[in-house]
Amino acid sequence: MSILVHSPTIEVGGALNANAVSSELSEIPPDKLSRAVPAADMSTLRARTTRIFQLGFNKCGTSNIYRFLQRSGISATRFNRGMLATRIKANIEAGLKPLAGEFTRFTAFADIHYLTRNSVIEGNRYFREFYQYYPSSYFILNTRNKEEWIRARLAHGDGAYARRYSRALRLRNENEVIQQWSEDWDRHHRSVVDYFADKPGRLLVFDINKSNPQELVNFLAADFITNSANFLHETDTID
Numbered sequence: 001m002s003i004l005v006h007s008p009t010i011e012v013g014g015a016l017n018a019n020a021v022s023s024e025l026s027e028i029p030p031d032k033l034s035r036a037v038p039a040a041d042m043s044t045l046r047a048r049t050t051r052i053f054q055l056g057f058n059k060c061g062t063s064n065i066y067r068f069l070q071r072s073g074i075s076a077t078r079f080n081r082g083m084l085a086t087r088i089k090a091n092i093e094a095g096l097k098p099l100a101g102e103f104t105r106f107t108a109f110a111d112i113h114y115l116t117r118n119s120v121i122e123g124n125r126y127f128r129e130f131y132q133y134y135p136s137s138y139f140i141l142n143t144r145n146k147e148e149w150i151r152a153r154l155a156h157g158d159g160a161y162a163r164r165y166s167r168a169l170r171l172r173n174e175n176e177v178i179q180q181w182s183e184d185w186d187r188h189h190r191s192v193v194d195y196f197a198d199k200p201g202r203l204l205v206f207d208i209n210k211s212n213p214q215e216l217v218n219f220l221a222a223d224f225i226t227n228s229a230n231f232l233h234e235t236d237t238i239d
Contacts, residue, residue, distance in 0.1 A: 020073030040075035052108035056142030061208030071230035082114030
């Protein structure tokens with residue numbers, strides 16, 4: 001897959017996270033990072049329209065990228081017990097900006113996903129709306145080998161995740177779940193890459209197992225200061 005990157009030069013006005021970058025953040029335990037990262041300054045139009053959206057599915061290293069951003073002093077949120085996905089979905093259906101409400105104060109968004117007994121929200125599918133309202137944003141399609149991803153989902157919660165997914169979509173068995181995931185994966189990856197094909201510098205396709213973290217640094221460099229040393233392979237679990 002192709003990787004589209006920005007020239008690594010901070011725009012006039014400085015990095016959006018310049019006042020939040022601190023070497024101390026790299027020493028803070030992962031479970032305490034959310035409270036340690038300073039709130040984002042949303043006082044400028046540039047800050048409000050320059051966000052970072054993770055477009056890959058869960059079980060594709062979402063924790064790694066999320067923590068990397070936090071250690072760079074970038075105010076990020078993920079999952080939030082499903083409230084992130086449900087709020088974004090409700091906002092879009094109501095004709096509002098996707099981030100209207102309690103999540104507008106964050107710069108970066110990851111794991112926009114929610115699964116219940118009755119429904120599934122794959123919030124990464126709202127990438128068109130994200131771009132429409134936040135056109136200066138950065139979009140990261142975090143990916144991995146599809147078969148490995150399916151196995152990771154099947155193993156999640158000792159199989160409970162797959163069973164809940166099956167009930168929510170009224171699928172009859174595990175084979176139908178696997179088929180659904182495989183088709184969703186192919187469709188989503190193709191749609192994202194096609195959509196951003198004429199939008200240079202907006203999309204980074206990042207293989208969580210193969211890509212170099214420096215690619216993330218270079219990709220974000222026009223607006224954010226980051227350090228590849230802050231990208232660590234950590235257990236991909238929900239906060």
